[in-house]
Amino acid sequence: MAAWAERLAGVRGVLLDISGVLYDSGAGGGAAIAGSVEAVARLKRSPLKVRFCTNESQKSRRELVGLLQRLGFNISEGEVTAPAPATCQILKERGLRPHLLVHDGVRSEFDDIDVSNPNCVVIADAGESFSYKNMNRAFQVLMELENPVLISLGKGRYYKETSGLMLDVGAYMKALEYACGIEAEVVGKPSPEFFKSALQAIGVEAHQAVMIGDDIVGDVGGAQKCGMRALQVRTGKFRPSDEHHPEVKADGYVDNLAEAVDLLLQHMDK
Amino acid sequence: MNPVQLLSTAELRLRAASVMVRFVTNTTKESKQDLLERLKKLEFDISEDEIFTSLTAARNLVEQKQVRPMLLIDDRALPDFTGVQTGDPNAVVIGLAPEHFHYQLLNQAFRLLLDGAPLIAIHKARYYKRKDGLALGPGPFVTALEYATDTKAIVVGKPEKTFFLEALRDTGCAPEEAVMIGDDCRDDVGGAQNTGMLGILVKTGKYRAADEEKINPPPYLTCESFPHAVDHILQNLL
Numbered sequence: 001m002a003a004w005a006e007r008l009a010g011v012r013g014v015l016l017d018i019s020g021v022l023y024d025s026g027a028g029g030g031a032a033i034a035g036s037v038e039a040v041a042r043l044k045r046s047p048l049k050v051r052f053c054t055n056e057s058q059k060s061r062r063e064l065v066g067l068l069q070r071l072g073f074n075i076s077e078g079e080v081t082a083p084a085p086a087t088c089q090i091l092k093e094r095g096l097r098p099h100l101l102v103h104d105g106v107r108s109e110f111d112d113i114d115v116s117n118p119n120c121v122v123i124a125d126a127g128e129s130f131s132y133k134n135m136n137r138a139f140q141v142l143m144e145l146e147n148p149v150l151i152s153l154g155k156g157r158y159y160k161e162t163s164g165l166m167l168d169v170g171a172y173m174k175a176l177e178y179a180c181g182i183e184a185e186v187v188g189k190p191s192p193e194f195f196k197s198a199l200q201a202i203g204v205e206a207h208q209a210v211m212i213g214d215d216i217v218g219d220v221g222g223a224q225k226c227g228m229r230a231l232q233v234r235t236g237k238f239r240p241s242d243e244h245h246p247e248v249k250a251d252g253y254v255d256n257l258a259e260a261v262d263l264l265l266q267h268m269d270k
Numbered sequence: 271m272n273p274v275q276l277l278s279t280a281e282l283r284l285r286a287a288s289v290m291v292r293f294v295t296n297t298t299k300e301s302k303q304d305l306l307e308r309l310k311k312l313e314f315d316i317s318e319d320e321i322f323t324s325l326t327a328a329r330n331l332v333e334q335k336q337v338r339p340m341l342l343i344d345d346r347a348l349p350d351f352t353g354v355q356t357g358d359p360n361a362v363v364i365g366l367a368p369e370h371f372h373y374q375l376l377n378q379a380f381r382l383l384l385d386g387a388p389l390i391a392i393h394k395a396r397y398y399k400r401k402d403g404l405a406l407g408p409g410p411f412v413t414a415l416e417y418a419t420d421t422k423a424i425v426v427g428k429p430e431k432t433f434f435l436e437a438l439r440d441t442g443c444a445p446e447e448a449v450m451i452g453d454d455c456r457d458d459v460g461g462a463q464n465t466g467m468l469g470i471l472v473k474t475g476k477y478r479a480a481d482e483e484k485i486n487p488p489p490y491l492t493c494e495s496f497p498h499a500v501d502h503i504l505q506n507l508l
Contacts, residue, residue: 129373131373136405139404143404157419164381165384167373171380179406180396
């Protein structure tokens, strides 16, 4: 294996996944992952540019950042690239009025979107709001449209909460795709536009950036497809089989964010 | 004659012509007994061993695999699983059960599957017809679980070949000597034709305009209703 120094040469910016890297969500606000608060602080003290690149779509950025700050993280709303704002931009550009299949916690992100007479469906991580009734309503809206458009905030299979693994938006997106015979458009990781906008926000080029995430396909594979390097953490939704994924080979596997930051700071160009 | 009388008369005409009849259904919200009673009340002349349901197919598979299933099925279908152990489940059986398709229960099923439990789907219908319009069938939720766990369900109902072959087993007829009459183009007609049977699509029930264009090869015949299908059989296929 090539030495870490080689693998991490020329890194100027870091994209950090949030869930499974910084913290695990759950009851009472969830729990910070050991060492992550300090790791973020160290990154911010360093010359490296930092951007939080998350598919979080159950909470608004304000709620998410507030929660993370209470856990001790140095983070602000302006440093977060999240799918809801990106989706709003797309909706406005294309004159789309969405039926929202979302958790109430993220609804505020859609406050200045016209939701009357919907001509598309937007699906996010609705969690407990993925009731049969809500799924069925979204299905019925799509079936009534001459040109059914389904926009999905991410397509993750599952994520980790403190109580265990939880079905993610991707599973429910596939359910609607199957029911209606359509294909969803994905906003968020692993779509290249999403990664690019995160890189643009910190003025770093793909080949100078490293993505750190817990989702071998969505975070690591997706980032690599954009020309970035990517590290897989063994926290969050990580399962041992991820280290032998048939298609994706991370640029490195680390126990957690703290170890990743140690390596980055050790080997970055001085 | 009212519509129901037309249907039961058509059935009698088939029997009078010595055509063997089997009633096959993917219904997962009625036990065989319930179904039998309901059809008898509608004056269909039918006996229990002429009914083959996907619930029966599922139970057979559960016994064959010797697993303890988490049953995501309609309460009214539970009698078909009497005697099957369900404590400490190591398998998931999923049918049409909207009341169970809420996040918490599906998440429980998801965690079992991630641990290696097999997923048995009674069928994968995309949707069914309700009074207030179309409603999601079990298919989308099975797909959700398959995607989340990167596994494939074993489907025991229509349109699986095994279902049709099982249904024909005790008739002594080969698929080529059998006709399927149904309102679901993909599941009834497509599935039957894939097994070597002839398929007749009727424009009742969940049928929607141009459904017949959705399968390849197309249905052997598309017609207005069950009595019309029977007319055709009696006139052309015997």
